[in-house]
Amino acid sequence: MDLDYKRIVIKIGSNVLTREDGLPDLERIAHLVTQIAEIKKQGKEVILVSSGAVASGKSVLSVSDKFDAVATRQLFASIGQVKLINTYSELFGTHDLVCAQVLVTKEDFRDRLHYLNMKNCFGILLQHQVIPVVNENDVISVTELMFTDNDELAGLIASMLNADALIVLSNVDGIYNGNPKDPGSEVIPRIDPGFNDFSAFITTQKSQFGRGGMITKSHMAHKIAQLGITVHIANGKTTDVLPRLLRQDVINTCFTPVKKASGKKRWIASSENYAKGIVQINEGARQALSSSKATSLLPVGITGISQDFKKGDIIKLVDESGVTVGLGIAEYNSDKAVELIGQKNQKALIHYDYLYLNPETY
Numbered sequence: 001m002d003l004d005y006k007r008i009v010i011k012i013g014s015n016v017l018t019r020e021d022g023l024p025d026l027e028r029i030a031h032l033v034t035q036i037a038e039i040k041k042q043g044k045e046v047i048l049v050s051s052g053a054v055a056s057g058k059s060v061l062s063v064s065d066k067f068d069a070v071a072t073r074q075l076f077a078s079i080g081q082v083k084l085i086n087t088y089s090e091l092f093g094t095h096d097l098v099c100a101q102v103l104v105t106k107e108d109f110r111d112r113l114h115y116l117n118m119k120n121c122f123g124i125l126l127q128h129q130v131i132p133v134v135n136e137n138d139v140i141s142v143t144e145l146m147f148t149d150n151d152e153l154a155g156l157i158a159s160m161l162n163a164d165a166l167i168v169l170s171n172v173d174g175i176y177n178g179n180p181k182d183p184g185s186e187v188i189p190r191i192d193p194g195f196n197d198f199s200a201f202i203t204t205q206k207s208q209f210g211r212g213g214m215i216t217k218s219h220m221a222h223k224i225a226q227l228g229i230t231v232h233i234a235n236g237k238t239t240d241v242l243p244r245l246l247r248q249d250v251i252n253t254c255f256t257p258v259k260k261a262s263g264k265k266r267w268i269a270s271s272e273n274y275a276k277g278i279v280q281i282n283e284g285a286r287q288a289l290s291s292s293k294a295t296s297l298l299p300v301g302i303t304g305i306s307q308d309f310k311k312g313d314i315i316k317l318v319d320e321s322g323v324t325v326g327l328g329i330a331e332y333n334s335d336k337a338v339e340l341i342g343q344k345n346q347k348a349l350i351h352y353d354y355l356y357l358n359p360e361t362y
Contacts, residue, residue: 169236
């Protein structure tokens with residue numbers, strides 16, 4: 001039975017799009033575009049998150065090693081974005097499809113209004129049957145402004161657009177229960193929401209051309225599945241991998257989702273970098289929040305507050321060891337919260353409807 005996804009985010013990694021010499025693999029890109037066109041013509045909405053700009057830039061220009069690495073990356077990215085989007089535009093055009101370029105940075109997720117403006121942009125593109133081709137804007141993103149990698153970006157886009165599925169195409173068949181190079185290792189076909197100990201069997205090696213490794217893919221996939229979106233990790237170099245995956249006819253790892261989270265919770269989940277305050281909670285509060293019962297954060301469970309915040313700000317919750325438990329929207333400011341620390345029968349600081357819990361802490 002085919003998987004009945006209506007809106008799909010497809011992320012293609014740099015190791016899929018790039019040859020061993022670091023230049024773009026144009027045959028592979030053309031084959032993937034053909035597959036996406038096939039899916040699109042089944043009436044599905046497709047958002048493409050594509051790496052490959054830096055590699056495309058390297059195909060146009062050679063640069064001396066004496067230049068700063070960040071500046072060189074910006075140079076290759078700025079040239080390569082033009083080359084990459086033109087490649088996609090020409091290839092999609094052969095299938096009578098139109099694509100659009102959307103370049104984003106972490107700052108684009110910084111507040112609710114900006115977030116909704118970006119969401120509206122995607123909405124109008126999809127309404128007009130345009131395929132958004134999304135990439136990080138490496139031209140202006142450096143160091144602390146950068147996403148961990150395009151996996152993180154793809155997860156944020158899938159969450160923002162409430163996609164039915166996120167398909168991450170890597171250069172391996174999925175998540176293995178050991179080193180993929182060991183003959184005894186096998187792909188784990190399904191990972192349920194309750195599992196989170198990925199470090200037990202995933203190596204930390206990063207891809208040759210990308211910034212991310214399988215650990216970051218796994219944690220991202222687990223988080224997105226917790227928001228109600230199915231995530232598949234598959235091998236982008238497999239022939240017809242996308243239509244075969246939708247027919248359930250190819251090896252991959254599927255992260256099964258829990259129930260859909262609200263749009264507000266999905267935004268909160270993407271807002272950790274913009275939290276204004278830190279609220280420490282006791283073990284009783286941590287257990288209550290992570291139970292199956294819908295629970296708000298009450299002052300009685302708070303043990304400390306650092307950094308000022310206002311009503312409506314995103315605030316970070318940490319446990320007694322300082323580990324991030326979750327994020328939420330403050331119902332009142334930090335001055336009032338400090339006054340109420342430890343008190344019973346007081347108004348919740350974070351209502352359950354505006355609380356997101358980190359799946360890796362419970």
